[in-house]
Amino acid sequence: MIEYRTLRVALLGAGSVGSQVARLLLENREELAARSGADLQLVGIAVRNLDAKRDVELPRELYTTDAETLIVGADIVIELMGGIEPAKTYILQALNAGADVITGNKALLAEHGAEIFGAAEQVGAEVYYEAAVAAAIPIIRPLRDSLAGDNIKRILAIVNGSTNYILDRMDRFGDSMADAQKTAFELGFLEADPTLDVEGYDAAQKATLLASLAFHSSVPASGVHREGISQITPEQIQAAKDAGYVIKLLAIAERITDEDGTEGVSARVYPALVDRNHPLASVHGGNNAVFVEAEAAGPLMFYGAGAGGVQTASAILGDLVSAARRHVAGGPGLGESTHADLPLLPIGSVTTKYQISLLVTDRPGVLARIAGILSDGGVSVETVQQTVQPGEEDDATGTATLVIGTHAAREAALQATVEALTASEDTQAVVSVLRVEGAE
Amino acid sequence: MIEYRTLRVALLGAGSVGSQVARLLLENREELAARSGADLQLVGIAVRNLDAKRDVELPRELYTTDAETLIVGADIVIELMGGIEPAKTYILQALNAGADVITGNKALLAEHGAEIFGAAEQVGAEVYYEAAVAAAIPIIRPLRDSLAGDNIKRILAIVNGSTNYILDRMDRFGDSMADAQKTAFELGFLEADPTLDVEGYDAAQKATLLASLAFHSSVPASGVHREGISQITPEQIQAAKDAGYVIKLLAIAERITDEDGTEGVSARVYPALVDRNHPLASVHGGNNAVFVEAEAAGPLMFYGAGAGGVQTASAILGDLVSAARRHVAGGPGLGESTHADLPLLPIGSVTTKYQISLLVTDRPGVLARIAGILSDGGVSVETVQQTVQPGEEDDATGTATLVIGTHAAREAALQATVEALTASEDTQAVVSVLRVEGAE
Structure with missing residues (x-):
């Protein structure tokens, strides 16, 4: 038998993901040791209510309501409570104590990522979050x-x-x-x-x-x-x-x-x-x-x-093996990469194609006038489809639907153009404005 | 300016992938440093012919025909020559000298992987091969x-x-x-x-x-x-x-x-x-x-x-950043994981569904006899479609096509059953036997 170094793993939360993480961690302990080089010992699961009904049957003695004590002495802390607090406080406590953190908490990372990654970098720990974006899909x-x-x-x-x-x-x-x-x-x-x-x-x-x-x-x-x-x-x-x-x-x-x-x-x-x-x-x-x-x-x-308790648990366990390997190999964690430091630009700066549906009054010159509004707004038209409402073909002041596909245009120009279209006497209603994505 | 540690990178091969790797390495040196924590210095490119025409214009002084000297003193060696020799010798030289190796050489790893991974493990170096299976697709x-x-x-x-x-x-x-x-x-x-x-x-x-x-x-x-x-x-x-x-x-x-x-x-x-x-x-x-x-x-x-020079180069550069980060963090490389040590079982042990197309003589009882052969062989039928050849509907000894979809069966049983079908007096020809994959 190979002697593996023991790493103490604390789990915060026993919901649909947490309970599956605990189950897989206990069931696959040998495989995880062989793959990570460390014996991953689940030292406890912090929950709010010891008597709550769980998805998975686990040894009762693992549960505790005392998250803070559980965190002390853990090498790796897995946070699966969700929400901002107390998750944030616990994660910062864990990092400050030198533990690695694994979390699927997208809300927390999106709002307070800089603070959390900063705390990790201070002590050379690492924050793993494969589960936060698309559950089991490695991204x-x-x-x-x-x-x-x-x-x-x-x-x-x-x-x-x-x-x-x-x-x-x-x-x-x-x-x-x-x-x-x-x-x-x-x-x-x-x-x-x-x-x-x-x-x-x-x-x-x-x-x-x-x-x-x-x-x-x-x-x-x-x-x-x-x-x-x-x-x-x-x-x-x-x-x-x-x-x-x-x-x-x-x-x-x-x-x-x-x-x-x-x-x-x-x-x-x-x-x-x-x-x-x-x-x-x-x-x-x-x-x-x-x-x-x-x-x-x-x-x-x-x-x-992109969801599911056991699927998300797969991502958490992958992170756990990575964290364990890093502990075994030594060296500091990989910090957040922010070297490019690019600004977040507003939606108005974005360029995409659009598809605009309009109800217009079907009278002579309407298409030319609508095209003129688009052209004045700097929005170039790629396709137009005009459909006169059924039963009104002979009515010179009936209603027609115009579906306009544009070339790529700035969002700011497009929004101003849609306002101008809305204000036009020809327009009865702007029915739909949707962006087209995925084009070259 | 941050001072980065310099890592010496040797490139073996300047074909469609190698030349793109060199170009990107030179063009993105600053970004690669910021992302890896190391200044990646391309110290040379080993080629067979200094005067060969290349896909990409690179500084002429980088080229050398002396791969062995280039390998000496390199921290990371990228092998993109392909083939077994001399690639294998160079890779082993690099590993024995303590360098990490990055390769896209699937033939070499498939044939001699154990020896190469073993050599890496001896010195705590690592072999990266993201490009070997599906080029730029991370797998x-x-x-x-x-x-x-x-x-x-x-x-x-x-x-x-x-x-x-x-x-x-x-x-x-x-x-x-x-x-x-x-x-x-x-x-x-x-x-x-x-x-x-x-x-x-x-x-x-x-x-x-x-x-x-x-x-x-x-x-x-x-x-x-x-x-x-x-x-x-x-x-x-x-x-x-x-x-x-x-x-x-x-x-x-x-x-x-x-x-x-x-x-x-x-x-x-x-x-x-x-x-x-x-x-x-x-x-x-x-x-x-x-x-x-x-x-x-x-x-x-x-x-x-799954192919292409610049696409494959993306995978190589990803490996390069990983290798550089590992050099910066210290610690041994991750060895090959073979703990499960499962045997490779022969094709006969595989279980899949099959679709079998037969030409049979269209006479009374043919379907029952064919079904009997399948049943005797332990192959269970899921669907049968019988098509009598056009224009021969009234000919009692004409030809019919039978398309048989089976339930999951062992390959060994299936092969024996196909032989029995071929030998049957009812069978004119076994037209097609294909496995069905991707079913539950």
Whole structure:
């Protein structure tokens, strides 16, 4: 028998992920030792209520309500409580005591990442967070290590399974938003309060983490542009389909240059049109995928389940093996890479293509006048499709639908143009403005 | 300015990958320093011919024909010469001198991996080979690190872009094998001697590396079962399409249990039927994808370009940053993980579903007799489709096509059953036997 060095592992939280981590850690102790070079001893699980019902049966003596005592003397602390406090306090305590920290807490890292990574760097410890962005899908290591010699241009990511499930149902079965949300809730894809998912907060936190990592910059969560999917209509879904697109809620991290030539980063979340031939278009149900475009590597995609207790536990255990190997090898942890220090640029600086649907009064010269507004706004038109409302073909003052596809334009110019379109006497309503993502 | 420690990098080979590595290394030296903590100094490029034409213009003084002198004193040696010798000798020299080695040489690692990893372990150096399996697609690190706490069940991989291109053309445009190969050659997807690609040797080397890594065992390349695509016909492609499948050349690494209960590994390469809804089915053209099924993480897929000079260079530079970080942090390299030490089991022990196409003489009782042969062989039938040849419906001794889909069966039983079918008086010809992969 090989004698392995023992590392003391403290687990904070025994929810759906935590209980699976504990189970796998106990069940696979020998394999984990052989793979990491250390005997990983689970010294305790901090919970709020010792008597709560758990997903997994674990030795009762592991549970404690005293997280702070548990943290003392741990070599590695796994935080799976979620939320900002007391998770943040415990993580800082662990780091200050020299322990490595593994966490899946995207909200905490998005809001307080700089402080946490700073504390780790002070003591040469490391913070692992593979589970924070896309659960079991390896994306942190590929960005931090595999692509460390490349320059990333853009990341388009489906990182919220709930909204992908909802949009996929609307796309495939013609559900209304309300019905799709109801089904998502019944199947456990959506929380009782759907706001975090549906309004894009969860995806925005992940966009913050992806952008920081990809562009070696500290991206402030507060500056991330965020739009949810609650306003998406079955009509938009159908129109997208007719035009060869699918609507996906994307978390986007992109290296951009603004009008003044300032290089910076855009991090944003919104529902966007994606070509049906794009690899992201075939990400169905509650799955996640991260599509990365790098200068040398070209396009890459990482696909899998983006949620689930045992799936997320896989990522946590991968981090645990990494942390243990580092303890065995010695040397300081790899700090946060922020050397590029690029500014987060506002949504107005972003350049994308758009698809605009308008209801206009169908009278002579309307198309020319609408085209003129776009042209005046600096928005160049790529395609126009005009549909006169059925039964009104002979009515010279009837209603027509205009679907306008634009060439790439600055968001600021586009927004001003949409305002001008709204104000036009020809316009009855601006029905839909959606960005097109994933084009060259 | 931060003062970085200097690390001396020697490059062996200046082909399509090597020249891109050199270019990126020189162009991105500052970024690489900031990301790795070390100033990576390219001390020379060993080539056979100083005057050969190169893809990239590089400082002439970097070139040398004296690889052995270049290796002496290098901290990191990047081997991109390909082939077994002299690459193997140089790599062993580098490792014995304490240098880390980065290589994309799949043939060498598949054949002599144990010796090379052993030499690295002796001196605490590390061998990096992210580029060896799927070029820029991160797969070595995800398997070695991200999934280190999980147990992998199966890997189905499209790791040869040439054959994927050929099969994709046959599937999408109805090309013959010869025409598809001709186009692949004209577009640079295929070498003048297509054997390595078309007969599955390249994929088999990659299957060896994937199986070793995934199952923590030293898998001998010589035992990997290999079948190429040269016998695939347009008729098989069309029949697959009609049945909702696509034919893909798969490199498969699977944890299996044989009839006697022996746990082991299967590593194999063959063209297989994949359901059109499987994520691997939408991998078109020369792209690669690695589909990993893990116990906790569930299914994951890694997708991107599987070849190309600059794409492969991205993987090499990622390894370079990792190697540099390890030099900065100190401590020994991570050795090869072979603790599980599972045996490589023969193809006969593999269990899959099959689709068998037979031409039979259409006379009373033929279906019952054919079904009897399958049943006697222990192969259970899931579906049968019988098609009488057009124009012969009334001919009692005409020809019928039987397409039989089986339940999962042992390869050994299946092979014996196919022999029995071939010997049957009812059978005119066994037209096609293909395995079905990717099912639950």
